[in-house]
Amino acid sequence: MNSPHRMRRQARRIRRGGMQPMLLITGNDQFPQTAGALILRWAWRYRSELTPLYATGAVLGVACWLHAAHRHWWALVLAIAAMTAAALAAFGSRAGLATPIERLYAAVTTLAAGAWLAAAAIAGPFTTPIPQLLAIGAVVLAVPWWAHARRRARVRVERKLEAWPQIAQAIGLAGSQVMSAVVDVWGWRARFRLARGQTITDVIAKIPALESGLGTFRGAIRVCPTPDDLANRCELRVLDMDPHADAIPWPGPSVTSITQPIDFGPFEDATPCRVLFLRRHGLAGGATGGGKSGWLNVLIGNLVACGDVVIWAIDMKKGMELGPWAPCIDRLATTPEESRALFADAVAILEARAALLAARGQRVWEPSPDMPALIILIDEYAELVDDAPGAVKDADSIARRGRAVAVNLIAATQRPTQKAMGQGAVRSQMDVRICFRVRERKDVDLILGQGMLTAGWNAHTLNAPGKFLIAAAEHDTPRRARAYLLTDEAVTGTASRYAHSRPPLDEVSQLAISEHWRAEPPGTPGQDTPQENDEADNGSPGTGPEGMLWAALCLAPTEGVPVPDLMRQTGMGRRWVYYRLTELAAAGRATQVTRGQWRATPDGDDE
Numbered sequence: 001m002n003s004p005h006r007m008r009r010q011a012r013r014i015r016r017g018g019m020q021p022m023l024l025i026t027g028n029d030q031f032p033q034t035a036g037a038l039i040l041r042w043a044w045r046y047r048s049e050l051t052p053l054y055a056t057g058a059v060l061g062v063a064c065w066l067h068a069a070h071r072h073w074w075a076l077v078l079a080i081a082a083m084t085a086a087a088l089a090a091f092g093s094r095a096g097l098a099t100p101i102e103r104l105y106a107a108v109t110t111l112a113a114g115a116w117l118a119a120a121a122i123a124g125p126f127t128t129p130i131p132q133l134l135a136i137g138a139v140v141l142a143v144p145w146w147a148h149a150r151r152r153a154r155v156r157v158e159r160k161l162e163a164w165p166q167i168a169q170a171i172g173l174a175g176s177q178v179m180s181a182v183v184d185v186w187g188w189r190a191r192f193r194l195a196r197g198q199t200i201t202d203v204i205a206k207i208p209a210l211e212s213g214l215g216t217f218r219g220a221i222r223v224c225p226t227p228d229d230l231a232n233r234c235e236l237r238v239l240d241m242d243p244h245a246d247a248i249p250w251p252g253p254s255v256t257s258i259t260q261p262i263d264f265g266p267f268e269d270a271t272p273c274r275v276l277f278l279r280r281h282g283l284a285g286g287a288t289g290g291g292k293s294g295w296l297n298v299l300i301g302n303l304v305a306c307g308d309v310v311i312w313a314i315d316m317k318k319g320m321e322l323g324p325w326a327p328c329i330d331r332l333a334t335t336p337e338e339s340r341a342l343f344a345d346a347v348a349i350l351e352a353r354a355a356l357l358a359a360r361g362q363r364v365w366e367p368s369p370d371m372p373a374l375i376i377l378i379d380e381y382a383e384l385v386d387d388a389p390g391a392v393k394d395a396d397s398i399a400r401r402g403r404a405v406a407v408n409l410i411a412a413t414q415r416p417t418q419k420a421m422g423q424g425a426v427r428s429q430m431d432v433r434i435c436f437r438v439r440e441r442k443d444v445d446l447i448l449g450q451g452m453l454t455a456g457w458n459a460h461t462l463n464a465p466g467k468f469l470i471a472a473a474e475h476d477t478p479r480r481a482r483a484y485l486l487t488d489e490a491v492t493g494t495a496s497r498y499a500h501s502r503p504p505l506d507e508v509s510q511l512a513i514s515e516h517w518r519a520e521p522p523g524t525p526g527q528d529t530p531q532e533n534d535e536a537d538n539g540s541p542g543t544g545p546e547g548m549l550w551a552a553l554c555l556a557p558t559e560g561v562p563v564p565d566l567m568r569q570t571g572m573g574r575r576w577v578y579y580r581l582t583e584l585a586a587a588g589r590a591t592q593v594t595r596g597q598w599r600a601t602p603d604g605d606d607e
Contacts, residue, residue, distance in 0.1 A: 048155045052142035056134065059113050063120035074118040081114020098185075102148075109141050153240070154183040160214060161190065171209035173198060179233075185270045187239040191226055200225055200234040204456045214238065219463075222268070223456060224477040243268050243482075244467055250298060250484035253305035253494070258373050258406075261474075262302045264295065265466070265483045273481040275472055278373065279364065279403040281429050282410040284468075285447035286436025286459075291466035292412045293321050295434060296379060297486040299410065303375060304328040304498040308367040310505050312346070312376045314339050316383035324491045327499035330595065336388035343394035345513045346376060346407060349505075350398060352512030353405035365406040371506045373406035381411040381426075392426075399429035416447060433471040437462040504595055514582045545570040549580055553590055553600040560597030 043050065066073060085107040088095070092103035116137065120130050145151065161178050168176050175195025182189055194203070203210075204223050211221050222237035243266065254263035254272075261274035277299075284292050303309050304325070312331040315322040319334045326332050333339045353365055367373040376398070378384060385392055398409055409426070416427050435447040441460045444453040448471045453460075457478040459469050466483040486494075504510075548570045552561055566577050581598055584590035591601050 048151060048158075049146065052138055052145055055113075056138040059117060060125060060134065063117055063125040066117065066121035067124050071121050074121040077121065078114055078118040081111055081117070085111040085114070105144055112137055112141065153188065154181075157181050157183055157188045157190075167213040171206050171213050173203065173206060186241060186243045186268060187220070187237070189235055189237045189269070191233065191235050194232045194234065196232075199231060200456075201454075203234050203236075210236070219461065222478070222480070224479065237268070239268060243270065244464060244480070247466065247485040248482060250301065250486045250490055253302045255302050256305055256307065258303070258306050258309045258367050258375075262299065264298050264470075265481050267479050267481045273470060273475070273479075275432055275470065276474070277375070277408065277410070277432065278367070279406060279408065280431040280472075281399055281403070281408055281426075282432040282434065283416060283427065283430035283447070284410075284412040284434040284436070285414065285416050285438075285443070286434075286468070287439050287443075288414060289465055290436030290438070290462070291468065291483055292414075292434075292436055293379065294466055294485065295436070295468065295483045296321070296377065296410075296412055297325075297491060298484050300325050300328075300377065301486060301491070301494050304494065304502065307369045307501065307503055308372045310372045310374050310503060312342055312374065314342060314376070314378045314384060316380055316387060321379050322377065324488070325495050327495045328502055330502070330505070336384075336391075339384055339388045340391045340394075342376070343391040343398070345516060346374065346402075347394045347397055348512040348516040349374060349509040350402055350405055350407045352508050353407070354401070356508050357405065364404050367406055369503045371508075372503045373408070374505070374509070376407070376409050378409065378411040381413040381416070396426055399426045415443060431472065435459040435469045435471070437465075437467065500594070502595055513578075514586075545572050545576070546580065549577070550584075550600070553584070553598060556599035558593075558599075560593035560599040563596050563598070566598070 047054075066077070088097065088110060089103050089107040092106055097103045097106055116130070116134055119133075123130055125131065125134075158181065161181055164176075164178050168174050173195070176198060177193045179191040179193050181191075192203075194200075200223060207221050207223060208218075211218060214221070216238055220239045222239075224235050224237065226233045226235050248265060254274075255261070258278050259276075261276040263272045263274050265273055267273055284295055286292055300311065300313075300322070303311055311325075311329045312333075313322045313325070313329050314333045316334070316336075316339070319326070319332060322329065322332060323334075331342055333342045357363065357365060365371065365373070378395075384395075395409060398407055402408055411426070411430075433448045435444060435457070436459070438444060438447070438459050441453055444457055444459045445451065448457050448459070448469065452471065455478070457469055457471070462468070462480070464482070466485065468481055468483060469478055470481065505513075549566060549572075552566055552569045563577055563581075566581075570577065581590055581592075584600075585592065589601055590598055592598055
């Protein structure tokens with residue numbers, strides 16, 4: 001209640017002209033509101049629900065004007081309606097009509113309104129049965145509008161954000177303002193202008209309070225910078241449902257070349273998570289069961305469809321994870337000795353390609369079917385460090401020098417500590433970082449980089465296999481994605497489909513491997529050699545492992561004999577077999593029928 005002193009002071013201000021007379025409020029009295037003001041306020045608040053009524057009134061008004069002054073425009077009105085309907089059906093997605101049903105509804109409504117206007121312009125809007133058709137059409141076309149789930153969600157969001165000043169005051173973000181809000185498939189997102197002195201870090205710290213103020217479920221809110229990256233703005237992402245609650249089947253390869261970004265799965269706003277791996281090293285980390293191996297399967301499933309990539313792989317679990325892809329992998333190492341040999345050959349290829357680029361005056365290796373990129377996949381890199389420490393030095397060299405010549409490493413491990421990744425530069429050279437669920441918060445910085453946890457990369461809150469955060473040049477904000485799920489049947493089918501279309505290594509790389517073998521022939525320490533060399537016993541090339549190799553090549557069918565069979569028949573390692581095959585091919589005595597399939601040349605069968 002106003003005190004007498006305050007009332008006298010207001011009266012003196014009125015006499016001095018400082019303020020206009022006003023209705024004083026005493027007790028519980030309020031300003032009287034007219035019925036018109038209440039109707040206008042109600043009409044504005046429920047404008048979305050009343051849109052069909054407003055549209056019907058507007059169409060009726062236009063019809064009265066056309067009938068009174070421009071009856072001869074009926075053909076033009078009908079033509080404009082038809083063209084607008086066709087444009088909405090074809091290009092309505094650019095106007096915010098996301099689904100085909102929405103575009104069809106907009107086109108039908110536009111065409112129906114145009115046809116009714118043309119008829120009303122000729123006969124008059126109140127001539128029977130013109131008004132009856134308008135009423136029936138308005139009711140029929142209003143039903144889909146009222147039932148549309150996204151429209152109703154948009155209305156709920158708008159009304160919720162009307163209370164944002166009170167919410168912001170309660171959670172400690174007073175002064176922030178809503179700039180815009182958009183409803184999408186899984187929820188809604190809004191852009192905010194922060195008050196002076198407020199930053200996105202303050203908003204991230206208030207996420208639990210935001211979830212309470214907006215009435216969402218726990219873990220439903222994401223905060224990220226706006227595309228313009230202004231310090232006083234942020235974007236709030238609110239999920240009405242978890243789009244990653246269930247596993248998402250793999251739709252098949254998304255690329256045909258390593259120069260294209262690979263689709264690993266959808267983000268929470270249903271946009272695809274696409275990553276380019278050309279001339280980039282990659283690191284995937286996370287706890288056991290987080291989904292690293294599944295992500296590797298998605299990667300390989302896309303790489304095998306690329307005609308300009310040769311795939312080498314290291315699986316220290318005896319090929320348990322990557323073995324099903326063996327028909328599409330040019331070289332699969334499952335032992336420490338094979339891993340050391342693989343990395344040594346990769347370094348030889350790297351140096352040969354670098355020499356070729358220098359001789360040509362070029363700076364980067366452009367992948368093509370004749371000159372493919374070389375991707376080396378390593379599952380459980382920490383096991384490689386423990387069992388084959390000699391290979392880590394070569395891996396470090398590839399990490400530092402391999403980008404320009406398109407020799408790239410992609411490693412997966414649980415905790416990529418400096419000890420687990422070796423003491424070299426492998427971890428620091430990884431351009432693409434994939435983080436799956438981790439047990440400890442500090443592992444987020446370990447995988448994604450120092451300071452990422454503080455910046456909002458909360459990988460410790462990921463709650464299902466396959467969910468991941470990705471840090472790359474094109475993904476610099478913390479957005480959750482879920483990798484596609486490849487079943488065993490999908491892996492087998494994809495491997496069989498692309499096994500016979502994989503490109504071979506280019507001649508420069510093959511020659512580099514051959515020269516490397518000649519420089520370090522079998523028998524040197526660390527190479528795959530037998531305990532005893534039968535050939536040395538009698539000096540005859542027709543007996544011992546070489547004799548068995550030559551016999552197997554001579555007895556090979558037209559399609560050739562695979563290298564694993566030659567290894568089994570000779571009892572020798574892969575490196576020895578390839579070395580001997582290279583020598584025989586150089587002498588014209590053996591030929592490679594297809595990738596990994598060899599036989600003796602027809603002219604040499606009788607030798």
